[in-house]
Amino acid sequence: MQIFLKYLPNEDGVTKEWALVEVQGELGSREETSLDGQFVGDLYYNREGSPILIIGHHILFGNVQKLEKPFAVLEKVRGSNEAKTEYSVKAVIKRKLCFRERPKPIVGAFTNSSNPNDTEELVQVG
């Protein structure tokens, strides 16, 4: 059996570069709703270039890491022939934002939040 990896480079022939964010635990919704298009949180960088992620009532401080070994992002594609599985290399990932520490709670309520897609729906389980 042989499965060939196909490339989908940019028009200029360069492999696309994607990015990774690593967080502790799981990202999920408290309700069993579809995650389609759901809001998760806000990402900033401080003046030192360290990332800050705010998810619901939690704030996470992280750092930017260059991966020692890059990742290839593979996508399984069903070939025209039903039984045949193919993979394509969508992109490579060379850097990630890493949030290893446990999230810190943000004290104080968001009194003016009226959005039904409320941030509180998404929780992080450490």
Place this chain on the structure above:
Amino acid sequence: MSLAHPLATGRSAEEINAILSAAKLDKKDLLAVAQEIAFAEGFSGTQYRLVELPKEVAENIRVGNSLVFRGDSSDHAVLCTEQATYEIKEAETSNSLLIFEELAFPEQAQRTSRWSSDSSSASSKSPDSVSNLPIIPITAAGDKLPQDDDGGDAVLRDEEIVVRTIQDIVHSYFELKKITPNLSKIRNVLALTCYKGLGEDDDIPEVEFITLDKLLELIPASEGEITGYLKSIRVMECDGFLRLIDDSYLYRVFTLVNGLVDENSWRIDRIPKSVVIRTLISLEPPIVIEKIFEWFFCKNSEENEDIYCMKEDEICRFYGEVLLMPGGRFNVSEFMKIWQESVPEGLRVNVKQLEGTAVTNSHVTPPVIWYFPEHNLPDVVTDRFAVLFEAKPKWRLEEITPFLQNLPSCQSAGVLLTKFARVNTLNGVKYYSSKHSK
């Protein structure tokens, strides 16, 4: 594509600013990039897989070389570049790895070192909104944030916020580890269709013939390693099929060639290939003669492409194998004499030429030598050591090393011996023996 408008989640800049202030973050202290994270539309959580790339594999991807997964149901799958084979192992992580197609890193933000500061130039989210006025966020304590000294807004504006979507979340990735593939299976696969001469193919069923494409389906190794191995076991491609050559047939054809050399009194380094092929064309297929020149001769003249020289080690080794192959143990000194007499005139035999294909035991009287090819040994390391020490209890390093190469474990002979053998010194010579022997 990054979308500046509208925010996918329909949140307003006011809400975002409220969160910022609750988190006690001041826009002044942040780089000029705000990214709103959301799940992609149609998020499935199963779309992508991550494979960690060793440097040389990453380089293969960069230059666009092909990569291929190989293996049948009984083998573990491997990933192959043109020249190397990698074992695939899944590594689990308790963390979540969020995959983004686009994400701004700090240096992208630093390129625009400041937030857009002109409050009147920016387009607002809705024409009739009040967002052209400075938005004063409400902090948890209810106090105002101070205005930025250099005239910029202290708050985020809609157009400063880009949406980044999570394409997938994974909790494991594949690691690649370079291995020496097990190629010995190739010999067995091709043994059924061994070439024994003209007219000998009629008994072989058509389905048994193997093409290179078929072999690539069967053997979990890179194409470069497979073709290299095919060359080392003397396989020729004939009408698109890969054919091992029967040793006694090959010996017969080689003696025909050597007979011509004698007849014409050619020097062993002045053999005209075209004359040999022309003379033998009615007896043997030209492809076999061509292959004999490829395996046992080398080009010897810059000005004349047709002049070849005998490769001493290759030819002596082949003659030695043919002599030893029928089996049994031979008295070493007698064997060396017969062997020397058998080879083409002008070539010198040396017991080193039989490394990895025969074993000599000098601890018995008289010393003996016998056929013991590396390719017949088990691939599992412990089993191989058992067979080696059963054949001969004590080995010198240079004797055993040829039998410890090409093992799929990819470890050097030295490492394997440290792990699986015991070393003794006898009269100043180091010998390796079984760990369990007395």
